Amino acid sequence: MPDTTANFADRLLDAIDAKGSPVCVGIDPRYDRLPEAISAGAGADASVQLAKIAEFCWQVLEAVAPHVPAVKPQSAYFEAYGAGGVETYYQVVRWAHQLGLLVIGDAKRNDIGSTAEAYAAGHLAGADKADSLTVNAYFGIDGLKPFLDVCAAEGKGAFALVRTSNPSAGQVQDFQNADGKKLYEHMADLVAGFGDAAGLVGRRGYSSLGAVVGATWPDEARRLRQQMPRQIFLVPGYGAQGASAADCAASFNDDGTGAIVNASRSVIFAHRQGQYADLPWHKAVEQAAKAFAEDIRNAIREGSR
Numbered sequence: 001m002p003d004t005t006a007n008f009a010d011r012l013l014d015a016i017d018a019k020g021s022p023v024c025v026g027i028d029p030r031y032d033r034l035p036e037a038i039s040a041g042a043g044a045d046a047s048v049q050l051a052k053i054a055e056f057c058w059q060v061l062e063a064v065a066p067h068v069p070a071v072k073p074q075s076a077y078f079e080a081y082g083a084g085g086v087e088t089y090y091q092v093v094r095w096a097h098q099l100g101l102l103v104i105g106d107a108k109r110n111d112i113g114s115t116a117e118a119y120a121a122g123h124l125a126g127a128d129k130a131d132s133l134t135v136n137a138y139f140g141i142d143g144l145k146p147f148l149d150v151c152a153a154e155g156k157g158a159f160a161l162v163r164t165s166n167p168s169a170g171q172v173q174d175f176q177n178a179d180g181k182k183l184y185e186h187m188a189d190l191v192a193g194f195g196d197a198a199g200l201v202g203r204r205g206y207s208s209l210g211a212v213v214g215a216t217w218p219d220e221a222r223r224l225r226q227q228m229p230r231q232i233f234l235v236p237g238y239g240a241q242g243a244s245a246a247d248c249a250a251s252f253n254d255d256g257t258g259a260i261v262n263a264s265r266s267v268i269f270a271h272r273q274g275q276y277a278d279l280p281w282h283k284a285v286e287q288a289a290k291a292f293a294e295d296i297r298n299a300i301r302e303g304s305r
Contacts, residue, residue, distance in 0.1 A: 006155050006202070007155060007200075007201075007202030007203070007208055008131060008132055008151060008155055008156055008157030008202075008208040009157065009201075009202045009204065009206035009207055009208050009210070009232055010202035010203055010204050010206075011102065011131070011155065012069070012070065012102060012131075012132075012157065012232060012260065013204050013206065013232070013257060015069035015070065015102055016069050016257075016260065018069065019067065019068060019069045019293075020293075020297070021067060021068050021069060021293035021296075021297070022252070022256070022257075022259060022260050022261060022296060022297070022300070023068050023069075023260060023261045023262070023263065023289075023292055023293050023296050024068055024069065024070035024071055024072050024102075024104060024234075024260050024261070024262050025060070025064045025068055025070075025071050025072070025262070025263060025264070025267050025268065025289055025292075026071070026072045026073075026074060026106065026236075026262050026263065026264025026265075026267075026268070027057055027060060027061075027071055027072065027073040027074065027092060027264070027268065028074045028077050028264045028265065028268065029053045029056055029057055029077050029078075029268070030077060031049050031052070031053060033265075033269050033272070034052060034053070034056050035056075035271045035281035037280075037281055038052050038055055038056045038059075038281070039052055046081055046082075046084075047084065049081070050081045050084050050085060050088055053077075053078075053081075053088065054088050054091065054092075057073075057088075057092045057095070058092075058095055059282045059285075060268050060282070060285055061092070061095055061096055061099055061101065062099065062282070063282045063283070063285040063286040063289065064267070064285065064286065064289040065096075065099040065100065065101055066286075067286070067289045067290050067293055068101070068289055068293060069101065069102055069260075070101055070102040070103065070104055070131075070260065071096050071101050071102075071103060071104070072103075072104040072105075072106050072234075072262055072264070073089060073092050073093065073096075073103065073105065073106065073130075074106045074264070075089055075105065075106060075107040075123075076107075078092075090128070090129075093105070093128070093129065093130055094128060097128075102131045102132070103130040103131050103132070104130065104131065104132045104133070104134070104157075104159065104234065104262075105123055105124070105129070105130030105132065105133045105134070106134050107123055107133060107134060108134045108135065108136055108161065109123055109133065109134075109135060109136070110135050110136040110137070110138075110139050110143045110144070110147075111139065111143060112139055112142055112143045113142065113143075116139070116142075116143045116144075116145075116146040116147070117146040119146070119147075120133075120146040120147045120149070120150050121150075124147060124150045124151075124154075124156050124158070125150045125154060125156075126154075129156075130156075131156060131157060132156060132157030132158055132159060132208075132210075133147065133156075133157075133158055133159070134158075134159045134160075134161070134212060134234070135147050135158045135159065135160055135161070136160075136161055137160035137161060137162075137187060137190065137191060137194070138161070138187070140190075141190075141194060144158075144160065144194060144209075148194065148197060148200065148208075148209060151199075151200060151208040151209065152197070152198065152199030152200055152208070153199070155208075156208065157208045157209070157210060158208065158209050158210070159209075159210040159211060159212050159232075159234040160187075160191045160194075160209060160210070160211055160212065161187075161211075161212045162184055162187050162188050162191060162211040162212055162213055162224065162228075163184045163188075163211075163212070163213045163214055163217055163220055163221070163224060164212060164214050164236075165214025165215060165216045165217070165236045165237035165241055165243070166214070167216075169184075169214070169217075173187075184220070184224075185223075185224075185227065188211065188224050188227040188228050189227060191209060191211050191228060191231060192227060192228045192229070192230065192231065194209055195207030195208075195209035195210075195228075195230055195231055196230065197209075201230060204257075205230060206230050206231070206232050206257075206258070207230040207231060207232075209231065210231050210232035210233060210234055211224070211228055211231040211232075211233055211234070212233075212234045212236065213233045213234070213235060213251055213259075214235070214236055214237045214241075214243070215235045215236065215237035215238050215241075215243035215244075215247045215248040215250075215251070215261065216237040216241060216242060216243045216247065218243075218246075218247040218248075218250035218251075219250070221233070221235075221247075221250040221251045222250045224251075225250070225251060225252075225253065225258065229253075231258075232258060232259060232260065233251040233252075233258060233259040233260070234259075234260055234262065235248050235251045235259050235260065235261045235262060236262045238261055238262065238263045238266070238292070238296075239263045239264075239265065239266030239267075239292070240263075240264070240265040240266050244299075245295040245296050245298065245299035246299050246302070248261045248296055248299060249296070249299040249300050249302070252300050256300045256301075261296050263292050266288065266292070267285060267288045267289050267292055268285060270284040270285050270287065270288035271284040271285070273288070276288065
């Protein structure tokens with residue numbers, strides 16, 4: 001079980017230093033992509049499929065734990081199986097903690113008032129919950145504050161959506177005001193301000209309120225890095241979404257800190273890639289995790305020259 005007495009940003013940065021890997025692995029267990037060694041015999045029975053998914057997740061966690069500081073289970077793939085799937089999600093969180101991993105819960109929750117408080121309680125508060133959570137900050141501070149209160153009180157973290165990695169992000173996030181300032185830039189300023197609240201900034205100068213900044217927008221990431229100097233960036237988009245390690249490196253500060261890059265499908269389904277075809281599937285996952293971490297490390301070193 002992780003120590004939740006310390007500031008989350010400090011805990012994450014210390015874990016990154018300990019593993020030498022500024023990366024996390026997304027746990028997105030799509031049943032139709034599981035290795036045959038796991039999925040064989042499940043058929044259409046949802047409860048059997050869910051048991052297979054749980055087995056897959058445990059073996060993925062074991063494979064990546066020596067090489068990465070954190071994992072990011074995507075709640076949607078578990079929620080699709082109803083109550084049993086939700087319980088499996090929380091089981092994955094507990095297993096990750098047993099293996100010494102930090103957990104970034106990817107649920108993108110938020111609402112206003114008491115509803116936001118309920119989401120914060122359900123997904124973040126308590127030692128058996130995720131260490132941090134992706135949140136939708138587009139409700140403003142009254143929707144975000146319940147999560148920040150848990151962060152300050154319990155050493156937890158949150159990553160607010162600022163510039164997402166999907167192709168159509170610009171349909172909303174590029175909307176400009178009369179001065180030409182884009183909506184995501186306005187959001188970045190808000191997140192930077194929200195993240196300076198009491199109890200959020202740790203000894204290493206970063207806030208427990210981070211920002212989701214997609215690697216698919218490297219030029220924007222460089223500008224956002226200046227706007228949000230205290231935010232740790234959670235960087236999706238590497239691998240299956242098309243972003244390179246060099247694209248990801250744009251989110252880091254010159255000293256190589258300030259971001260953690262996520263890869264999901266390219267790691268957990270590595271058995272489907274030709275270069276790993278001769279390996280047992282869990283060894284393919286391990287090798288892909290190691291290669292991912294090394295690719296990002298090299299890109300950061302190259303970018304800092």
